[in-house]
Amino acid sequence: xxxxxxxxxxxxxKLKRAWRTLGAHVVEGGVRFAVWAPNARRVSVVxxxxxxxxxxxxxxxxxxxxxxxxxxxxKGDHYKFELVDYEGKKREKSDPFGFRMEVRPxxxxxxxxxxxxxxxxxxxxxxxxxxxxxxxPMRIYEVHLGSWRKGRTYRDLARELVSYVKDxxxxxxxxxxVMEHPYDASWGYQVCGYYAATSxxxxxxxxxxxxDAFHEAGIGVxxxxxxxxxxxxxxxxxxxxxxxxxxxxxxxxxxxxxxDTLIFNYGRPEVRNFLCxxxxxxxxxxxxxxxxxxxxxxxxxxxxxxxxxxxIPNEQGGRDDLDAIAFLRELTDLVHEEAPGAIVVAxxxxxxxxxxxxxxxxxxxxxxxxxxxxxxxxxxFLEKDPLYRKFHHHRLTFALYYAFHEKYLLPLxxxxxxxxxxxxxxxxxxxxxxxxxxxxxxxxxxAAHPGKSLLFMGxxxxxxxxxxxxxxxxxxxxxxxxxxxxxxxxxxLNRLVRERKALHEMDEDWRGFSWIDFSxxxxxxxxxxxxxxxxxxxxxxxxxxxxxxxKGYRVGAPRPGRYxxxxxxxxxxxxxxxxxxMGGLEAxxxxxxxxxxxxxxxxxPLAAVAFSVPPAPPDQAGAGAATGA
Numbered sequence: 291x292x293x294x295x296x297x298x299x300x301x302x303x304k305l306k307r308a309w310r311t312l313g314a315h316v317v318e319g320g321v322r323f324a325v326w327a328p329n330a331r332r333v334s335v336v337x338x339x340x341x342x343x344x345x346x347x348x349x350x351x352x353x354x355x356x357x358x359x360x361x362x363x364x365k366g367d368h369y370k371f372e373l374v375d376y377e378g379k380k381r382e383k384s385d386p387f388g389f390r391m392e393v394r395p396x397x398x399x400x401x402x403x404x405x406x407x408x409x410x411x412x413x414x415x416x417x418x419x420x421x422x423x424x425x426x427p428m429r430i431y432e433v434h435l436g437s438w439r440k441g442r443t444y445r446d447l448a449r450e451l452v453s454y455v456k457d458x459x460x461x462x463x464x465x466x467x468v469m470e471h472p473y474d475a476s477w478g479y480q481v482c483g484y485y486a487a488t489s490x491x492x493x494x495x496x497x498x499x500x501x502d503a504f505h506e507a508g509i510g511v512x513x514x515x516x517x518x519x520x521x522x523x524x525x526x527x528x529x530x531x532x533x534x535x536x537x538x539x540x541x542x543x544x545x546x547x548x549x550d551t552l553i554f555n556y557g558r559p560e561v562r563n564f565l566c567x568x569x570x571x572x573x574x575x576x577x578x579x580x581x582x583x584x585x586x587x588x589x590x591x592x593x594x595x596x597x598x599x600x601x602i603p604n605e606q607g608g609r610d611d612l613d614a615i616a617f618l619r620e621l622t623d624l625v626h627e628e629a630p631g632a633i634v635v636a637x638x639x640x641x642x643x644x645x646x647x648x649x650x651x652x653x654x655x656x657x658x659x660x661x662x663x664x665x666x667x668x669x670x671f672l673e674k675d676p677l678y679r680k681f682h683h684h685r686l687t688f689a690l691y692y693a694f695h696e697k698y699l700l701p702l703x704x705x706x707x708x709x710x711x712x713x714x715x716x717x718x719x720x721x722x723x724x725x726x727x728x729x730x731x732x733x734x735x736x737a738a739h740p741g742k743s744l745l746f747m748g749x750x751x752x753x754x755x756x757x758x759x760x761x762x763x764x765x766x767x768x769x770x771x772x773x774x775x776x777x778x779x780x781x782x783l784n785r786l787v788r789e790r791k792a793l794h795e796m797d798e799d800w801r802g803f804s805w806i807d808f809s810x811x812x813x814x815x816x817x818x819x820x821x822x823x824x825x826x827x828x829x830x831x832x833x834x835x836x837x838x839x840x841k842g843y844r845v846g847a848p849r850p851g852r853y854x855x856x857x858x859x860x861x862x863x864x865x866x867x868x869x870x871x872m873g874g875l876e877a878x879x880x881x882x883x884x885x886x887x888x889x890x891x892x893x894x895p896l897a898a899v900a901f902s903v904p905p906a907p908p909d910q911a912g913a914g915a916a917t918g919a
Contacts, residue, residue, distance in 0.1 A: 291322055297353040300326070303559030306628060307574075308567035309485050312355070313387030314369065314401045321363035321401050323347060323371075325385065326560060327531035328354025330373045335360060336382070337369030337398075344372050354560070368398040370525070375532020384482060384525045386564065389494055391470045391486045397525035399486070404575050407498040411505035411577060418579050419631030421461075422510060424657075424697060425823075427794035428742035429784045430512065431460040431750075432703060434477060435468065435491055438747055440762040444496035448503035455509055458777070459784030462510040464582055464744060466704065468497060469516070472523050477704070477759055479584060480551060481516050482526040484568040487576070494576075501577050510579040512635065513572055517565045517621075518585035519551040528552055536561055542602050546588065548595050556589075556613035565617070566624050573629040580633035580657070581625070587639045589614040615654070622655030633657040635699060646697040661698040661741060664689040669706065672732055675719045676814065676836045676896070683811040686835075689739070690808075694800045698741040702732075702749055707757045715752040724837060726752060726772045727866065727896035730779055730859040731835065734898035737783040738820065738831045740797050750780040775865030786857055786900070791822035792829045806830070806846045807883045813838075815893065817845050817883075819903060828903030829856070832893060839869055840893035846885030847877040851904030853889055860894030869894040874901065 292311055299305035300312075312324045323335045325347070333356040334344030340360060347356035363369070373381045384391060388399030420426070435442070438451060455463050467478030470486040478488070487497045504511045520536070522528045527536040537552040538544025544553050555561050572578050588594045593601040593609045604612050622634050636654065638645050639662040647653025671685040707713050718728035729752060736743050748757060752773045753764045767773040787793045796802020806817035814835035821828050830853060832845055847853065854874040860866030875889050882888035893899065 291317070291359070292324060292350065292355065292357055297350055297355055300355070300560060300563055301353055303563045303566075305563055306567060306570060306624065308563055309387050309389075309571050309575075313385055313389065313485065314363075314399065316365060316401065316403050317359065320359045320361035321367070322357065322359050323363075323369070323385075324355055324357040325371050325387075326354050327356060327371070327373055327535070329376060329533045329535065330356070330531040331376060331378070332374040334372045335369055336372050337363065337401075338367040339363035339369070363401055365401055365403060367401045368392065369401065370398055373531050377532060379532065381529075381532065382525065383530060386527060386530070387485050388483060389486055390489060391483045393489045394472045394474070397472070397482075397523075399483075402494060404494055407495045407502070409498070409502060409577065411502050414505040414508075415577060415631070417631075418510065422579060422631060422633050422657075424798050425795045427461055427788045428699070429460050429737075429787055430462040430464050430699075430742070430744040431455050431458070432464045432466070432701075432744050432746040434466045434704065434747070434757075434759060436474075437757070437759050437762055439765075442491070444492040444500045447491070448500045452500075452503045452507050452509070455504070456507045458750065458781045459788065460509065461784075461788065462512055462579070463504060464512040465514065467514045467516060467584075472521065472526075474759060476521070478514065479516050480519075480521040480549070482521065482523055484564070485571055498576055505577070511577075512580040512582055512633075513576075513578045514584055515569060515572065515581040516584045517554060517569075517617075518583075518589050519546045519549060519553050521551050536564070540602065542596075542600060543592070546595075547600075548588075556611070556617040562617050562620060566621055569621055569625060570628055573625065573632050579631070580635060582635040582637060583618075583621075583656075584637050586618070586636040586645075587642070589618065590638070590640065590642050618654050618656075619649040623649055626655070636660065639663075657697065658699040658742060659696045660701050660703075660744075661689065661693075661696075662701070663692075664698070664700050664739065664741070665702065665706065668732065668735060669717065672728055672835075673717050673719065679814045679835050680811050683814065686816055687808045690803070690805075693740050693803070694798060697798045699744060700736050700739060700741045701744045702736060702746060703744060704746045704757060707746060707748065709756075711756060713753050713756050714749045716754055716756070720837075722772070724896060726776060727837075727860070730776060730864060730866070731833065731896055731898055733776075733780055733783055734831075734857070734859050734900075735833065737787050737793065738818075738829075738833075738898065738900070740803050740820070742794075742797060743787075745780070750777050752776045772865035775863060779859060779864045782857065790827065790829055790856075790902075792820045792827045792903075795822045796820075804848070806832075806885065813840065815840065815843070819848060825906065830889075830901045830903055831898060832891060833898045834893040834895065837895040839895050840891075843891045843893050844880070844882050845889050845891055846881075846883030847887040847889050847903075848885050849904050849906055850877050850879075850887055852876050853901035853903065855899060856902050857900040858894065858897065859899075860897035866897065867894065869897075871899065877904075 470483030
């Protein structure tokens with residue numbers, strides 16, 4: 291029943307929508323089953339419809355694909371493939387292309403057509419290329435669906451989570467993996483069902499409703515996707531047909547030591563096809579607006595987390611994984627060609643060149659790259675007692691040396707609040723008041739810095755405990771005014787970034803950033819201006835990373851006129867002490883920091899203040915501060 295052309299394309303890695311060909315599909319007269327198992331001696335399907343007695347499938351020539359129709363099968367039936375390998379050993383496997391699986395610890399696949407959800411987001415999908423451009427605002431709320439609130443289904447979240455994210459003003463939500471996975475503590479990063487939405491929280495159509503509801507609320511939806519490795523579970527992809535079909539035979543290429551998982555063989559056309567098709571599947575069938583590709587750094591290098599002698603150089607004698615690099619370029623090109631407006635984000639922590647450059651110029655083609663250096667430096671600095679921060683001032687400024695080499699996203703992710711790393715609030719030094727003030731400072735630092743940004747759930751309310759996937763967030767803390775103030779601040783920062791072009795339009799361009807002063811090491815104060823295109827709009831930021839109130843602090847100002855104070859993290863409504871600048875200041879004709887004018891500020895303790903830069907005088911339109919970034 292499968293056209294020969296489809297099989298030819300699959301064997302050559304070019305069947306873009308392989309999920310329509312392989313797997314289980316309801317057809318006239320039953321269900322058609324098809325699976326790729328080129329080294330099996332015999333393949334059968336077993337399930338509810340045949341009393342779990344093997345029904346043999348037919349091989350399609352030398353393609354490695356087996357197919358057949360089970361005439362009594364129907365939607366909702368459980369099934370597996372029974373494979374007899376070259377040694378005569380029987381293996382029962384879940385369907386690699388199955389659309390639904392049983393809830394762990396059960397492992398059968400379910401016959402489950404994807405039709406049935408009446409999509410309402412046609413206009414959103416058509417316009418997402420505009421809302422996800424490089425010059426658009428992007429403030430992402432990262433969420434683990436199972437622990438945001440316990441006991442919620444996809445449809446519950448379509449009401450509660452969507453409303454919450456919209457009220458806080460985030461532009462996007464990023465879901466940690468929703469693909470089926472057997473082990474809860476992997477948080478979804480050890481995937482067995484690359485085409486199956488996890489049944490923990492409902493059906494595939496229920497997940498579609500959640501995505502649709504976000505789109506109705508004007509919120510983009512990204513999802514974590516894991517092509518770097520897969521688990522060894524017997525029902526999954528490992529040794530699928532008795533051979534290392536999806537993974538490498540040699541453990542020096544095929545074993546991930548850090549996670550004790552298996553690495554895909556990216557040199558095999560059918561494996562690349564399996565993965566690229568999976569990426570397109572989530573974008574097309576579930577209308578996700580983009581993929582955050584997990585663990586890209588581990589894919590790029592054959593010696594990743596390996597000692598000498600534990601890895602094999604490539605054919606050129608180097609450490610780069612050339613097959614993985616080719617796969618990533620194929621992936622990003624496919625997404626951009628077949629899912630207009632969708633984006634691909636790399637979790638990549640090394641100095642690999644051109645991660646966000648076009649594949650036409652030798653880059654990997656990603657739209658954004660996580661800036662792990664900014665995250666680690668910022669947290670390392672703020673975890674220091676303010677008394678010692680002057681000795682670590684470079685951690686604040688270093689990210690600006692390379693901020694425009696790639697298109698960056700600044701993450702405060704789940705990885706930083708687990709495994710005894712403590713919550714964001716608990717990382718901060720000092721007593722309760724200082725911890726809150728420092729966390730407010732961190733949120734403002736992220737919003738002010740060039741780059742898109744991401745915040746993991748719980749950081750917006752100042753959760754005290756580090757994240758636990760088995761427990762919901764500490765919602766009870768919102769009974770405390772300081773925690774409510776923190777949530778209010780995050781919402782106001784989100785709206786400020788969305789409304790002020792200076793805080794998003796030039797995120798990837800050095801012309802959108804100007805230092806005022808980064809040299810006040812002893813007082814741990816930095817100041818800079820963010821500019822919109824042509825400097826039509828500007829926001830001047832000043833940060834005081836010590837608990838000392840700094841009165842009469844002079845800061846260079848690029849233009850004459852009144853500078854309105856548009857945000858102060860020390861405001862009473864945020865839980866601060868209420869010290870500020872009475873709503874704004876007039877620039878004086880005193881030069882400072884290389885600027886023609888200056889402001890005499892009151893810098894609140896452990897706080898950030900932001901001011902709107904006045905429009906340029908008519909004879910200076912387009913002019914601004916010195917642009918040395």
